[in-house]
Structure formats: structure tokens, C-alpha cells
Amino acid sequence: MAKIKKQFTVIKGMHDILPEDFKLFAAVKSIIDKFASFYNFSPIETPVLESLELFERSSGQSTEVVQKQMFSLLTKGGDALAVRPEGTPGIVRAYIEHGLSHAPHPLKLYYYGYMFRYEKPQAGRYRQFHQAGFEIFSNEIDPIYDVQAILTSDRILEAIGIKNLTVQINSIGDKNCRPPYLEKLIKYYKSKSKLLCADCKERLKKNPLRLLDCKEDQCQELKLEAPKLLDFLDSNCRNHFRRVLEYLEDLHIPYMLNTSLVRGLDYYTKTVFEITAEGLDASLAGGGRYDYLAELLGGRKTPAVGVAIGIERVIEIIKAHNINLPMPKVKSKIFISQIGEAAKKKALSLIEDLRNEGILVAEALGKDSLRAQMKMADRYGADIGLILGQREVYEETIIVRDLKSGVQETVPLKRLAEELKKRLKTVGR
Numbered sequence: 031m032a033k034i035k036k037q038f039t040v041i042k043g044m045h046d047i048l049p050e051d052f053k054l055f056a057a058v059k060s061i062i063d064k065f066a067s068f069y070n071f072s073p074i075e076t077p078v079l080e081s082l083e084l085f086e087r088s089s090g091q092s093t094e095v096v097q098k099q100m101f102s103l104l105t106k107g108g109d110a111l112a113v114r115p116e117g118t119p120g121i122v123r124a125y126i127e128h129g130l131s132h133a134p135h136p137l138k139l140y141y142y143g144y145m146f147r148y149e150k151p152q153a154g155r156y157r158q159f160h161q162a163g164f165e166i167f168s169n170e171i172d173p174i175y176d177v178q179a180i181l182t183s184d185r186i187l188e189a190i191g192i193k194n195l196t197v198q199i200n201s202i203g204d205k206n207c208r209p210p211y212l213e214k215l216i217k218y219y220k221s222k223s224k225l226l227c228a229d230c231k232e233r234l235k236k237n238p239l240r241l242l243d244c245k246e247d248q249c250q251e252l253k254l255e256a257p258k259l260l261d262f263l264d265s266n267c268r269n270h271f272r273r274v275l276e277y278l279e280d281l282h283i284p285y286m287l288n289t290s291l292v293r294g295l296d297y298y299t300k301t302v303f304e305i306t307a308e309g310l311d312a313s314l315a316g317g318g319r320y321d322y323l324a325e326l327l328g329g330r331k332t333p334a335v336g337v338a339i340g341i342e343r344v345i346e347i348i349k350a351h352n353i354n355l356p357m358p359k360v361k362s363k364i365f366i367s368q369i370g371e372a373a374k375k376k377a378l379s380l381i382e383d384l385r386n387e388g389i390l391v392a393e394a395l396g397k398d399s400l401r402a403q404m405k406m407a408d409r410y411g412a413d414i415g416l417i418l419g420q421r422e423v424y425e426e427t428i429i430v431r432d433l434k435s436g437v438q439e440t441v442p443l444k445r446l447a448e449e450l451k452k453r454l455k456t457v458g459r
């Protein structure tokens with residue numbers, strides 16, 4: 031009996047991007063690239079694999095990203111690595127490693143690539159997803175850069191056509207004013223520990239700030255009475271935050287103070303923010319200031335702020351709201367058909383010759399009838415048909431047919447490129 035072969039499917043939480051969707055991803059990427067260069071961000075690419083310790087040290091040993099969501103592995107050589115759950119630690123590692131601190135500052139970098147998190151898959155939450163990230167390294171801690179990070183991501187989302195964006199914003203203080211706040215917070219939650227969900231009982235021990243963004247009903251209620259970090263900011267952090275809000279108002283960027291927004295990573299200081307859109311539970315972008323990270327990774331003190339946009343969520347909104355993006359037009363207006371073995375062989379080299387001349391040609395090189403090939407040309411939306419048969423091969427000619435009017439003429443192959451260039455001008459390419 032024949033054995034039934036196992037069929038493979040995509041791994042849980044990962045997803046294929048098929049050609050139709052790929053066009054959307056490409057259109058979004060092209061808007062991002064355009065804005066990045068417009069706002070003076072230089073592209074940077076770092077590897078998907080980094081040392082496990084890099085993330086443990088930057089994102090924080092006790093954070094959910096490191097504890098639960100990291101795809102980590104041991105190489106055959108015994109190195110402990112992690113597939114990046116986020117872009118910032120790799121960028122800061124590269125910044126230090128390549129002496130980018132000597133480049134003129136502010137140094138604005140941007141990246142686009144896959145991130146990997148072992149999360150529970152659900153709508154808008156994948157285990158492999160794209161982020162476009164923007165990082166600004168500066169000489170001084172200036173709220174103007176926080177606002178530039180917010181502005182860049184907000185403008186990109188707006189340019190994509192996403193409406194009703196809101197910036198949720200908070201300040202989580204710095205290493206001077208956060209510890210006394212944490213003491214108060216822990217004291218408050220210890221007094222309510224029996225009422226906490228199981229995860230929050232752990233958070234209370236390991237990462238108390240995260241108690242504030244638990245989504246469980248029982249914890250949401252407790253949050254209402256919890257001490258607020260904003261009330262504990264020292265004058266330096268309070269001034270910084272006030273100026274960020276003033277700049278946002280000047281730029282007419284709508285924001286909402288969200289005192290329980292803490293973000294999942296240890297390295298944030300002062301401003302943290304997320305951008306949400308109406309009708310979407312989860313955020314489209316998130317970021318914040320991270321003034322101690324470079325030092326924590328062995329570099330010198332470097333004020334910095336960054337933001338990452340989640341591309342899959344952007345694509346989901348585009349689809350749900352039928353947003354029309356300017357699609358890159360790469361469609362060929364020429365379709366070549368062939369009949370017979372000699373013509374097929376000739377067509378293959380002819381297509382190459384035309385492509386070398388910069389002329390885009392779509393082709394049918396199978397064994398289909400001319401009628402079937404013409405149908406394909408029609409479905410493809412071509413304006414010009416090229417038909418190659420035995421006779422044309424022999425005479426070194428080709429039939430050039432105007433697919434709209436059906437009028438056709440035989441053209442010597444030598445003159446084909448010139449003829450096509452002339453015709454393409456009249457059909458608008």
C-alpha cells in the first residue's frame with residue numbers, strides 16, 4: 031500500500047506572504063523608505079541572530095520578551111544565540127562596535143526586517159513579523175528628538191492612509207525617580223496580592239512596572255487605585271515630559287496621556303509611547319527614550335530615542351479599510367507568444383535581448399495553443415502582442431499585434447526593439 035506522504039504547513043504563528051499581499055508590503059515599504067530619507071534617517075541592517083546575552087542585558091532578564099518570547103538556540107559550537115525579538119539592541123550593538131558615536135550627531139538610523147517572538151498567535155500577533163524602526167542618537171537629552179521619533183512614525187502611518195491615529199504617551203521617569211515610585215507601587219500591590227491574576231503575582235516579584243499593563247479584569251480594577259508614576263517624576267523628568275507634550279501640541283499631533291503605559295522593556299527611560307488607530311485594540315507602533323542602553327552594552331553614555339512600526343498590523347488595517355496605496359507599476363505591456371519548438375527556443379533568447387534593451391516582456395513559454403496564449407495576454411492586460419511561429423523564425427521576423435485594435439504587422443527581428451520602444455511611448459510607458 032502506498033504510504034501517504036506528510037504535507038507540510040507553515041509553522042504556528044508564522045505566515046507566508048503570497049504575491050498579491052507582497053505588493054502591499056512592497057508599497058508600504060516604499061512609503062517608509064521615502065519618508066525615512068525625507069526625514070534624514072540612514073538605513074542600517076543588522077543580523078537576525080545576536081548573542082542571547084545582548085537581549086538579556088538590554089531588554090532585561092526579567093522581562094516577558096526575554097523570559098517567555100525569545101527564540102533562543104545553542105549552536106553546534108556551543109554559542110548561546112537568540113533570534114532577535116526586536117531591533118534596538120542590535121542597532122545599539124552595531125553603533126558601539128563600529129564607532130558610530132564619532133559620526134556627526136544626531137545620528138538617525140532606520141531599519142526594516144523580521145522580528146521573532148514566541149507569543150500566543152492571534153489577530154495582529156504573529157511569531158514572525160516585520161518592523162520598521164527609527165532610532166535617533168544625540169549628544170544631549172532633548173525632548174525634540176522624542177517628538178521627532180513620534181512625528182516620523184505618525185506621519186508614515188498617516189501617509190499610508192490610516193485615519194484617526196492617537197499617540198498614547200506616558201513618562202516612566204529615570205533611574206533617579208523611578209525607584210522610590212516602585213517602592214510605593216510594590217507596597218500597594220502587596221496589600222492586594224490575593225486579588226492579582228497568576229501572571230501578576232509573578233510580575234510583582236520580577237517586574238512590578240508591568241503590573242500596570244495587565245489586561246485581566248481583576249487587575250485592571252486594581253490599577254485604578256495604584257500610585258501613578260507621573261506624580262513621582264522629579265523636576266528634570268517632569269520638565270522633559272512637559273516639553274514633549276508642548277511640541278506635540280505645536281505640531282497638532284493628537285495625544286492621550288496613558289498613565290498605565292509602561293512598555294515591556296527595561297531599557298526605557300522618560301518618554302514612552304504607542305500609536306493606536308481607531309477600531310484596533312493593539313498598537314501600530316511603539317517606542318520610547320533609552321538613555322542608558324549604550325552604556326549598559328559597554329559603550330559611552332548616549333542619549334537615544336526610537337520607535338518601531340509593526341508592518342503586519344498596518345497591512346491588516348489597509349485591507350480592513352480598503353485603503354488604496356500607490357502600487358509600484360512594473361507591469362509589462364508586451365506579451366510574447368510562440369508556436370512550435372523552434373519558435374519557443376528563439377523566444378527564450380529574444381526575451382533576453384529585449385530585457386537587455388530595458389524592455390519588459392511577459393511570456394508564455396508552455397505548450398498552450400495560440401488562442402490560450404492570447405487569453406493569457408488579455409488577462410495580463412498587455413497592449414502589445416508578439417507572435418513567433420515557424421515561419422517567422424525562418425524569416426527572422428516577428429508579428430507585432432496591437433491587442434486593442436487587432437491590427438498586426440510583420441517586423442524584422444533586427445528592428446523589433448526600436449519598434450517596441452516607439453509603440454511603448456504611445457501606450458504610456
Ligand code: AMP
Pocket residue numbers: 116147149154155156157158159161312313314315316317338339340341342343
Ligand atoms: P514593540 O516592539 O513591542 O514596541 O512593538 C512595536 C510594534 O510592533 C507594535 O506596535 C506592533 O505593531 C508590532 N508588533 C509587536 N509584536 C508583534 C507581534 N507579535 N505580531 C505582529 N506585530 C507585532
